[in-house]
Amino acid sequence: MDILLEFLGQSGFANVTLGNLVMIAIGITFISLAIVKHYEPLLLVPIGFGAIVGNLAVAPGMSLSVYDEGSVLSYLYYGVSQGIYPPLIFLGIGAMTDFSTMLSNPKLVLLGAAAQVGIFLTLIGALYIGFTPAEAGAIGIIGGADGPTAIFLSAKLAPHLLGAIAISAYSYMALVPVIQPPIMKLLTTREERLIRMKAPRKVTTREKIMFPVGTLIICALIAPGSLVLIGMLMFGNLLKESGVTERLAQTARTGMIDIVTILLGFSVGASTQAQTFLTPQSIGIFALGAISFAIATAGGILAAKAMNLFLTEKINPLVGAAGVSAVPDSARVDQHVGQEEDPNNFLLMHAMAPNVAGVIGSAIAAGILWSVLVG
Amino acid sequence: MDILLEFLGQSGFANVTLGNLVMIAIGITFISLAIVKHYEPLLLVPIGFGAIVGNLAVAPGMSLSVYDEGSVLSYLYYGVSQGIYPPLIFLGIGAMTDFSTMLSNPKLVLLGAAAQVGIFLTLIGALYIGFTPAEAGAIGIIGGADGPTAIFLSAKLAPHLLGAIAISAYSYMALVPVIQPPIMKLLTTREERLIRMKAPRKVTTREKIMFPVGTLIICALIAPGSLVLIGMLMFGNLLKESGVTERLAQTARTGMIDIVTILLGFSVGASTQAQTFLTPQSIGIFALGAISFAIATAGGILAAKAMNLFLTEKINPLVGAAGVSAVPDSARVDQHVGQEEDPNNFLLMHAMAPNVAGVIGSAIAAGILWSVLVG
């Protein structure tokens, strides 16, 4: 009888807090949004389920949670805390990304740079609120709209905020179809939204092969901290484009990225224990994250409008919003908003250029923040 | 010449013991059973070959075996000794299991609980023989008829017995078609074996989606130690049923579980070095394991007969035997024995309900034993 009572004292009924129940509810919400609304299901389902598991991992004296040494979850979380999973995700993304539209639209690359202003203004905002510089840098990267990059930088600069930053980044990425359209309509005129862009030119195989090598060298020289992320992204892309390593590219973009996605999503979710997650800091992070996405969107649009002052072939400023990354949702939102004005205007292929450039831009920004702010 | 002599001193001819040869013969037997009899080949082939390798890893002064620090086998074994592989196997199993039959037969779930009596009676038997409580718990779990669960719990409670427990569990799981039928016939009448059960009702997608989430919460609250195993099982199942994460489920149930199965089977096999495996303890473990399976089978059948006292729609007590787990062999045995009496009686789909419930039951039992017996 003693054993039963003692056992019950360890059970979840005795140890789960209200905060844990809140987090479990949030996990269920994530899963529901993924299933019902189809928001980023490949991430929200693992993160949501991980959050449920993590908030049930509260038995005293048992090694269960990601923070308990020797627990299974702690081993799975190791790839997050050491920043190993994000580059492997980037490998797979590189192996599935066709950079053709960007290669045929070099000037649209600049829109992917402009949108990174969200990162740095958010950093200033986070400093203002009282976060330390390292924390502020990690929070700013939410504006990069790139989950793996956010996790990678948080692991380096502010591991204690990693859960909140990752959840914030993925939440807003899932909400891109909700967040971006009003800002896009606010900052553009109907005439601008009606602009049609010239179809991109053909891109040769040789260009596609030389692109990853050159881009890696440029980015790594200018921002060494971006080496691992961009290195893996470009490595994956070279495997895809080389024409002689298709079987490696195929594995990188299927089995390998799937395995890493499962482990990353689940263990990031499991790290959101109420005890460390439900803090005032997290609320600040979520607020700053929303601002960050808005600024980034505006930055991309305004940059497009600014470029139009000098260009004869005008850019539809809607594609600027795709510079935030959040590939490919953000580009699809551009297309959608554009078609509200003109159903025959196909912006998607144009929007993909700033979209993928934004991934590179965020990785460079992460590299800078890492080298400037690290210990 | 000195070098040659010295080298020969290190060679296998000088160091392989009779015990090693016995273990190698056992490994070959496992492989033969898998190939000729088709007994659990996905496990017996890796375990058998691993046993051959492990018992050849005996050169003094070289770091070869799973027990030698820094050896390749020790790295592969790490996933066993830290209990990492079993939850990943459960992830894949969840992603390949259809819980429909269980969802449409809630009362059959209880049979999966009753069969766990094998675990706890075996624990008492093991204590009686002289094993420590922790060892006894790990040995009892053999009656759960679930390889990953047995490995997970042994790694926590009695790592020094892990090899014997795992081999015992997998051996008897492979022998389910031999062990169960006599017990089933002994404990049931011909009339009982002739009972036909009503076809299960339809199960909706929504039920299938809500099942893994609810089940996880219930099990983890009541037995926190089962969190990781049931968490992964239900996570895999949610990936399968959500309808929006099929590519992750597909990888979890193919490439990912295959890789983990290869590594787990091989390294468990390699851990069975004669020097640590051929002990009187191992003989005790095998004897207790056989008893455990028999009791579990009887427990399931008797529980079904007991339930029939209160039910108007009778349960065919044969399906109770499937409560031991050993999915799906045990359910197939039920079908087979039932058809010996009535070739048109299809028990299989009914037997799957206690069968998968038994997996959950064993994981709960493992969670309880872990929390009661650890440290």
Added chain:
Amino acid sequence: MDILLEFLGQSGFANVTLGNLVMIAIGITFISLAIVKHYEPLLLVPIGFGAIVGNLAVAPGMSLSVYDEGSVLSYLYYGVSQGIYPPLIFLGIGAMTDFSTMLSNPKLVLLGAAAQVGIFLTLIGALYIGFTPAEAGAIGIIGGADGPTAIFLSAKLAPHLLGAIAISAYSYMALVPVIQPPIMKLLTTREERLIRMKAPRKVTTREKIMFPVGTLIICALIAPGSLVLIGMLMFGNLLKESGVTERLAQTARTGMIDIVTILLGFSVGASTQAQTFLTPQSIGIFALGAISFAIATAGGILAAKAMNLFLTEKINPLVGAAGVSAVPDSARVDQHVGQEEDPNNFLLMHAMAPNVAGVIGSAIAAGILWSVLVG
């Protein structure tokens, strides 16, 4: 402004040396050879790209390179430095290799032994030049013409030379079609090259199943150090031939070997930082490597000629050259050279026998060197 200047001080422009640029150029050359010439693309592309990444990982104060503790690359390199990747590659190779031709030509196995003379003569040469015995052993293994074996042994005997040895081994394996033909023509007469060999007999499934088990036992008894490599090779082959574990074999030869190949190639490449790679030692290693390949080729051919003195059914000595391994390039070269004399002479299937025997021979040689030279 200070921050910008400080940042620039960390950037690649300030830290990349001429040596790094040379290595980057070598990396690009590897990739080009793979794409244009189709030389071993599955390895040269990852190694080449890894070399570019590794030589850009030079920012002071940041943990980037494979040699920096805690860096992502260091985690990926762990599988190289601990010798974990090579056995996993061998698992996949075993699962894709059909040993039928060898099983039907037992005497050709000896040619795979003879070619290993390249390993041991190179060891003597390396000692002569001034390398330590352990280093000399690791360098000698280049003559085994087997990348994973070379990496495995170097990790054990001379980790500081691993990059140079691996690059040398893979370079010469890629250059087999250039290196071998002149030696083959020099050492054989036109009459010898015209010899036609009898078609091999049929091989039964049972032979194929018993082959991996027996071979493992023989090799591990005689050279315990070869246990892990040959164990995994034969394990993969048993998974393939057993007929009951096809899904495991399929994963081992696709997703699993692809993932390991990506990680191994990339991280071996990334270990070739100019700072540790561009040394006089490396030049010595490359020179010895070339000699090693030449001796191995000659050894195989001369052994075939020697055997012909005793045989009534003559062996075409060209197939002796395949004993170096470099599967399957080396066997294809034999076929090609043979067809220059007689377009209807199909040596390929005969050459595969010494070719795969050479893999086993090199692994045995590695096992011997490990046990004789370690510690």
Added chain:
Amino acid sequence: MSIDNVLTGHGLGIAVTGMTVVFAGLVLVSLYIRVLPRVLEEAGGLARRRRDRQATDSTVVPAALSSADPALLAAIGYVLQAEREHALALDDQRITLREDDEEQRVWTAIGKMRTLATRM
């Protein structure tokens, strides 16, 4: 070998606790899955309309057939199985773009996006 070992090791207490908790857990699971369809039924008004297209029935053999000719059963089972595997094979190719409207056809037209669609 002694009954003392069992008593010292709290064998009976553990066994009773264990079986109690295992039964408690599976009884709760059993109740949960028994209650689930009714709860979904009642709470389902809103959700049902939204998701009617998706809610496909499971492939459980319907009651009326349960005592039918085994050959017929086998045939039906085979077809269900085959269709399911076919569906699975297709699923494998499926991506996570929303599949719900006009919009989709346009994405397809572009023929560029597919590979990016599953991006994180």
Added chain:
Amino acid sequence: MSIDNVLTGHGLGIAVTGMTVVFAGLVLVSLYIRVLPRVLEEAGGLARRRRDRQATDSTVVPAALSSADPALLAAIGYVLQAEREHALALDDQRITLREDDEEQRVWTAIGKMRTLATRM
């Protein structure tokens, strides 16, 4: 909450540095990919002859179609997509033997080598 935090944390300096470097990086990438086709054009004489067979164009929809009927676009896109996936599926099976000549047919004839072809 204070502007002092921003100043102490070098917030402005980091932001300016950051945006400068990000722009510098992407401007360089932009220039690189703008220059790339011309460089390849000029340097390509030799390489082009060698690799004419390989250089296939990307599947970007040609300019003339960009304002055409969307249904047509969709149809073309669909076909391109389907062909590409088909090619991918085949690629999956492809191995790394050199595919360039007579020789190849012979290897195939042997029917033994395929599995070894992707060996390290």
Added chain:
Amino acid sequence: MSIDNVLTGHGLGIAVTGMTVVFAGLVLVSLYIRVLPRVLEEAGGLARRRRDRQATDSTVVPAALSSADPALLAAIGYVLQAEREHALALDDQRITLREDDEEQRVWTAIGKMRTLATRM
């Protein structure tokens, strides 16, 4: 550079030992695979009856064809190859249920079990 290094490092001893052991190992392997078919032949009475259905021959080109027309050889090789790959693709789908009897058809009829069949 000196021969002393070789002597001090036991270079010759290692080389001789090495070649001896490598040859010993591969001679044993060679003997093993030479003896194997005869042993199986003799010991195979019992096993052969049991496994007759399974023992398929390998796809080695039979002796009579070895000097035949190369085009014929190529054609045969191609067919063998294609069949083998087809078989492989099927294998991929195969599961580990015993495939030996009536029983099997029933399992298939249920259409539920397949995914569980490869469970541990």
